[in-house]
Structure formats: C-alpha cells, structure tokens
Amino acid sequence: ELKVEQNPLFLSMQEGKNYTIYCNYSTTSDRLYWYRQDPGKSLESLFVLLSNGAVKQEGRLMASLDTKARLSTLHITAAVHDLSATYFCVRSYGQNFVFGPGTRLSVLP
Amino acid sequence: DTAVSQTPKYLVTQMGNDKSIKCEQNLGHDTMYWYKQDSKKFLKIMFSYNNKELIINETVPNRFSPKSPDKAHLNLHINSLELGDSAVYFCASSQEWEKAGELFFGEGSRLTVL
Numbered sequence: 001e002l003k004v005e006q007n008p009l010f011l012s013m014q015e016g017k018n019y020t021i022y023c024n025y026s027t028t029s030d031r032l033y034w035y036r037q038d039p040g041k042s043l044e045s046l047f048v049l050l051s052n053g054a055v056k057q058e059g060r061l062m063a064s065l066d067t068k069a070r071l072s073t074l075h076i077t078a079a080v081h082d083l084s085a086t087y088f089c090v091r092s093y094g095q096n097f098v099f100g101p102g103t104r105l106s107v108l109p
Numbered sequence: 110d111t112a113v114s115q116t117p118k119y120l121v122t123q124m125g126n127d128k129s130i131k132c133e134q135n136l137g138h139d140t141m142y143w144y145k146q147d148s149k150k151f152l153k154i155m156f157s158y159n160n161k162e163l164i165i166n167e168t169v170p171n172r173f174s175p176k177s178p179d180k181a182h183l184n185l186h187i188n189s190l191e192l193g194d195s196a197v198y199f200c201a202s203s204q205e206w207e208k209a210g211e212l213f214f215g216e217g218s219r220l221t222v223l
Contacts, residue, residue: 042216048210048211095203099152099153
C-alpha cells in the first residue's frame with residue numbers, strides 16, 4: 001500500500017525559532033513534492049525533489065530528500081507568522097499523487 | 110488567466126439532490142484529477158483522466174460520475190447527495206515531465222449538504 005506519513009501533524013512555534021517537519025513514505029517512487037495550503041485556499045507547489053540527496057531552498061524553507069531512508073524533511077528557519085499554513089508532503093507514482101495527512105503549522109508572535 | 114478554474118466555488122444543497130462541478134484548465138496538460146478534502150484536511154484522489162481516458166478510479170460511490178468531454182475539461186456529477194459528501198472538491202491537472210510533473214490545483218469547490 002502506498003503510504004505517506006508526516007510528523008508532526010500539528011506544530012505551534014514561536015517566531016524566530018527553527019523546526020523540521022518529517023515525511024516518511026512506504027515505497028520507492030518517482031518524485032517528492034511539498035505543497036502549502038493556506039486556510040480556505042487552494043494548494044500551491046513549494047518544492048519538487050527528484051533524486052536522492054536533492055536539496056531545495058526558498059526563503060526560510062528548505063526541503064531535502066533521502067531516498068534510501070524514504071525520508072524527506074522540510075526545515076523552517078527563523079519562522080515568521082506568514083509561514084502559518086498546512087504543509088503537505090506528496091509522493092508521485094507515475095501520474096498518481098499520494099498525499100500525506102498534512103502538518104498544520106501555527107507561528108505565534 | 111486562471112490556469113485551473115472550477116465552478117461553482119460554493120454549493121449548498123439538500124440531501125438527495127444532484128449537483129455538478131465543472132473544471133477547466135488552460136495549461137495544455139494531458140492529465141486531470143478530482144480530489145476530495147475532508148474536514149480534517151485529508152486529501153484523497155477520486156478520479157484521474159489522461160487525454161479523456163479514465164486512468165484512476167478510486168473506491169468512490171457510484172453516485173459520483175466524472176466526465177471529460179475533452180482534455181481541457183473534467184466535470185464531476187454527484188447524484189443523490191448525502192451528508193457525508195460535504196467536503197471541498199479540488200480539480201487539478203499535471204503534465205508528466207513538464208515542470209517536474211507537479212499538480213496545479215483549482216481554487217476548490219466547497220460543497221455543503223444539509
């Protein structure tokens with residue numbers, strides 16, 4: 001069964017702090033994505049990770065992929081309130097995309 | 110120009126009614142999807158069409174029927190609506206090997222069944 005797990009599911013952190021969201025998946029697959037969803041809004045793509053050891057950074061977010069450990073991480077550096085959202089880890093298997101349960105992040109002032 | 114557009118954005122209806130949601134994408138993608146997002150934010154794929162052909166059909170009640178008149182459109186018709194159908198339905202599209210094959214989502218259609 002294709003499974004994507006995320007940890008933690010809920011994260012409340014203070015501005016300025018660092019934290020990491022973990023994504024584990026059950027089988028090897030093509031690609032890994034991170035998506036962001038603001039409350040009541042659609043989903044937007046943040047990162048696409050294509051191969052083992054891939055690292056991508058955008059602003060205060062950095063994503064990495066370890067295919068041997070079947071693990072991806074989304075690291076948040078010096079969090080700001082604008083990062084409050086739900087973050088989804090997604091694996092693709094051909095044209096089938098399997099979503100993790102999402103991590104609901106709240107950044108408090 | 111909106112890349113993936115869905116209508117309507119909001120639907121409030123009574124149990125037992127039939128309703129449709131329309132989706133159009135202007136990205137030239139071959140593959141389109143319907144996802145259901147429940148109140149806990151879980152996203153689950155319902156259907157996927159590639160060039161008008163059904164390629165993914167998850168365990169969804171047969172009250173839900175997708176229709177793809179062409180590769181730019183994927184509509185969702187729901188018969189005999191039930192309370193448990195209340196959710197946000199997202200349409201998405203993708204093109205394998207283009208821009209890393211990521212999904213592009215519509216704005217979502219929030220369905221409330223009373």
